[in-house]
Amino acid sequence: EAQVTQNPRYLITVTGKKLTVTCSQNMNHEYMSWYRQDPGLGLRQIYYSMNVEVTDKGDVPEGYKVSRKEKRNFPLILESPSPNQTSLYFCASSPRTSGRYNEQFFGPGTRLTVL
Amino acid sequence: KNQVEQSPQSLIILEGKNCTLQCNYTVSPFSNLRWYKQDTGRGPVSLTIMTFSENTKSNGRYTATLDADTKQSSLHITASQLSDSASYICVVSKMNSGGYQKVTFGTGTKLQVIP
Numbered sequence: 001e002a003q004v005t006q007n008p009r010y011l012i013t014v015t016g017k018k019l020t021v022t023c024s025q026n027m028n029h030e031y032m033s034w035y036r037q038d039p040g041l042g043l044r045q046i047y048y049s050m051n052v053e054v055t056d057k058g059d060v061p062e063g064y065k066v067s068r069k070e071k072r073n074f075p076l077i078l079e080s081p082s083p084n085q086t087s088l089y090f091c092a093s094s095p096r097t098s099g100r101y102n103e104q105f106f107g108p109g110t111r112l113t114v115l
Numbered sequence: 116k117n118q119v120e121q122s123p124q125s126l127i128i129l130e131g132k133n134c135t136l137q138c139n140y141t142v143s144p145f146s147n148l149r150w151y152k153q154d155t156g157r158g159p160v161s162l163t164i165m166t167f168s169e170n171t172k173s174n175g176r177y178t179a180t181l182d183a184d185t186k187q188s189s190l191h192i193t194a195s196q197l198s199d200s201a202s203y204i205c206v207v208s209k210m211n212s213g214g215y216q217k218v219t220f221g222t223g224t225k226l227q228v229i230p
Binding site: 004035040041042043044045090092103104106107108109 | 119149156157158159160161164204218220221222223
């Protein structure tokens with residue numbers, strides 16, 4: 001089944017304890033992205049990757065890191081989480097964006113709470 | 116600033132009734148507009164996509180319209196069902212240099228269909 005998977009789905013942690021949220025897709029998509037979703041603010045892009053070893057900042061990159069060593073994986077790293085990073089996180093992937101009909105396929109989400 | 120605004124923020128309708136959700140945008144240069152459905156606790160799923168030259172697109176009981184001149188879109192749901200209860204997100208893309216499509220998400224309309 002074509003899908004985007006994220007792990008963990010739920011995580012409660014404490015301030016300053018490094019964590020990684022994994023994202024994997026099996027559709028051979030070039031483009032991958034991380035979003036956070038907060039009430040009243042909609043989805044906001046954190047980082048995106050056009051292909052392996054190519055990453056760039058989105059709208060809210062502060063406090064996050066990413067890497068893209070393999071095409072299928074795009075982990076999100078919080079080196080020193082803070083309470084304002086408590087949010088619902090989504091990973092998404094899509095095929096090459098040269099066309100006008102690219103569709104992003106979203107993972108199931110990771111609900112993170114930082115105490 | 117590129118923005119996507121949706122109205123109403125929330126809506127409650129009786130099962131079987133029709134409803135229309137609105138999306139106004141200022142994103143430019145416009146590439147395409149998608150409507151996504153997001154069930155509670157899950158990732159968004161694409162319903163329809165429209166480009167500049169398309170002014171209506173249907174997907175079952177969902178019909179989206181686009182007026183590129185006034186930068187407005189609507190999503191009409193016919194004969195609503197309990198399973199239509201979800202958030203509906205309007206997403207507008209613009210084409211950046213290098214072929215990358217920058218997406219801007221609306222904050223969504225939360226629809227509740229009651230028996």
